[in-house]
Amino acid sequence: xxxxxxxxxxxxxxxxxxxxxxxxxxxxxxxxxxxxxxxxxxxxxxxxxxxxxxxxxxxxxxxxxxxxxxxxxxxxxxxxxxxxxxxxxxxxxxxxxxxxxxxxxxxxxxxxxxxxxxxxxxxxxxxxxxxxxxxxxxxxxxxxxxxxxxxxxxxxxxxxxxxxxxxxxxxxxxxxxxxxxxxxxxxxxxxxxxxxxxxxxxxxxxxxxxxxxxxxxxxxxxxxxxxxxxxxxxxxxxxxxxxxxxxxxxxxxxxxxxxx
Numbered sequence: 001x002x003x004x005x006x007x008x009x010x011x012x013x014x015x016x017x018x019x020x021x022x023x024x025x026x027x028x029x030x031x032x033x034x035x036x037x038x039x040x041x042x043x044x045x046x047x048x049x050x051x052x053x054x055x056x057x058x059x060x061x062x063x064x065x066x067x068x069x070x071x072x073x074x075x076x077x078x079x080x081x082x083x084x085x086x087x088x089x090x091x092x093x094x095x096x097x098x099x100x101x102x103x104x105x106x107x108x109x110x111x112x113x114x115x116x117x118x119x120x121x122x123x124x125x126x127x128x129x130x131x132x133x134x135x136x137x138x139x140x141x142x143x144x145x146x147x148x149x150x151x152x153x154x155x156x157x158x159x160x161x162x163x164x165x166x167x168x169x170x171x172x173x174x175x176x177x178x179x180x181x182x183x184x185x186x187x188x189x190x191x192x193x194x195x196x197x198x199x200x201x202x203x204x205x206x207x208x209x210x211x212x213x214x215x216x217x218x219x220x221x222x223x224x225x226x227x228x229x230x231x232x233x234x235x236x237x238x239x240x241x242x243x244x245x246x247x248x249x250x251x252x253x254x255x256x257x258x259x260x
Contacts, residue, residue, distance in 0.1 A: 118218030
């Protein structure tokens with residue numbers, strides 16, 4: 001069983017708890033672990049941030065901004081709550097059911113559910129945007145309700161949070177380091193959410209690219225659920241390359257507009 005350092009949890013000896021925290025803060029290896037985990041949490045948060053930006057884009061600007069902040073705030077609360085149960089979360093990787101000759105854990109089932117939901121959401125959005133302009137004019141644009149957007153954000157927050165916590169537990173056994181890394185990563189998401197949503201809104205072609213990212217992320221989650229792990233570095237490298245190509249296309253289009 002994985003032994004976790006639960007120094008932040010209340011104990012009868014506050015002086016000892018404080019001393020443990022001081023020792024952890026003055027240990028250079030803790031700084032390296034914290035920095036590595038912060039970077040990892042920020043990278044893992046990209047998936048969540050793209051999904052939140054796309055969903056909130058279906059709401060009017062004031063409601064969209066409020067939905068993003070609520071969604072990211074809930075992400076922080078969920079991750080800290082899950083960290084307080086980290087000793088139990090790690091057991092989600094233990095086998096629970098066998099289907100079609102394959103053994104699944106709770107983590108696998110959660111990743112499968114999240115992956116299929118992302119595939120459904122991305123394909124339905126792409127299908128709607130691919131409709132002919134005449135059909136779009138005849139049929140009024142469908143706006144999502146605020147409550148429905150928040151519900152979908154919460155569902156995906158749960159999937160990404162569990163994956164994030166299991167990754168964090170695999171990198172360090174110190175709960176204080178995990179909490180600091182999660183808080184910093186979520187604050188970065190909060191700062192980046194409005195600029196990202198505004199950028200997507202100003203550049204409609206980016207929406208299709210972002211939906212393509214969601215398809216890739218959903219496929220990756222499903223593969224992980226079936227036990228086929230794709231290194232996240234390859235996935236994000238592919239996403240970065242696609243974003244670079246789209247940035248070059250945008251640059252060319254802007255230059256043509258200026259010349260015209």
